[in-house]
Amino acid sequence: xxxxxxxxxxxxxxPTSILVWAARVFAGRIVMAxxxxxxxxVLTDMIxxxxxxxxxxxxxxGRLFPETYDLIARTEARYGIPIRTYFxxxxxxxxxxxxxxxxxxxxxxxxRKECCSVRKLQPLGRALQGxxxxxxxxxxxQSEARADTRVAVTxxxxxxxxxxxxxxxxxxxxWEYAGKNDVPVSPLHEQGFPSxxxxxxxxxxxxxxxxxxxxxxxxxxxxxxxxxxxxxxxASPPPDDIADDHMxxxx
Numbered sequence: 001x002x003x004x005x006x007x008x009x010x011x012x013x014x015p016t017s018i019l020v021w022a023a024r025v026f027a028g029r030i031v032m033a034x035x036x037x038x039x040x041x042v043l044t045d046m047i048x049x050x051x052x053x054x055x056x057x058x059x060x061x062g063r064l065f066p067e068t069y070d071l072i073a074r075t076e077a078r079y080g081i082p083i084r085t086y087f088x089x090x091x092x093x094x095x096x097x098x099x100x101x102x103x104x105x106x107x108x109x110x111x112r113k114e115c116c117s118v119r120k121l122q123p124l125g126r127a128l129q130g131x132x133x134x135x136x137x138x139x140x141x142q143s144e145a146r147a148d149t150r151v152a153v154t155x156x157x158x159x160x161x162x163x164x165x166x167x168x169x170x171x172x173x174x175w176e177y178a179g180k181n182d183v184p185v186s187p188l189h190e191q192g193f194p195s196x197x198x199x200x201x202x203x204x205x206x207x208x209x210x211x212x213x214x215x216x217x218x219x220x221x222x223x224x225x226x227x228x229x230x231x232x233x234x235a236s237p238p239p240d241d242i243a244d245d246h247m248x249x250x251x
Contacts, residue, residue, distance in 0.1 A: 015165035016046045018151055022133060022163045023052040030163075031127065032056045032135035034083065036071045037196050038185050039137030039166055042174055045183045046165075048079035054135060057084040057127050061119035062093065063198040067188050074184045086123035093118060105201060109219060112201075119198075133161040139174070140167050171211075 034040035192204030194211035
């Protein structure tokens, strides 16, 4: 598959069609990462409704909101699919807390990024092991840092193809879909949390504020990424071992 085919996928605007394509192209080698935010819940609904073989996983950092745990259970019950949970290495967490304190992430950007690395990035690495592609709920209008989000790119950080079916959707489109399809969503959204992460690192935002401004709000804006999506990505070709008959449209 060449870069032109990847660009062809970026021309598709229907998220379900994108997911169907990705499930076929990367059969058995694709997963979806969910933080249980509304975008990820919409994608989970699309995957389940279309009966796609795209396993869903989440990362339990140990500092999540109680509402997030409840939503995991509600989502599994609603769709009848498991959400596999990956946890950070307990020894690494113990080392982190022993050396920096339970809330070390407030001390400096360096300390916060180390916390994110131990609690998020390392479990992510295990979740993506052996995969060729992963699905995310990124949208181009979520923040200035995500303005260049595309449907499909080769992610420099992981070396995998990152598929973001909702890249071109607005927040209104996401919520319209969620309402029409009775998608289970976190009650935190109604309390002013457009973006939901770890409880001590996420606050509600005022109407009109940048949706990402509630994440690590004590830091300057451009630093407000944990590392999962902080690296630049390119529209270079995905791995060469993807067969040509798995190109977009099956042609």
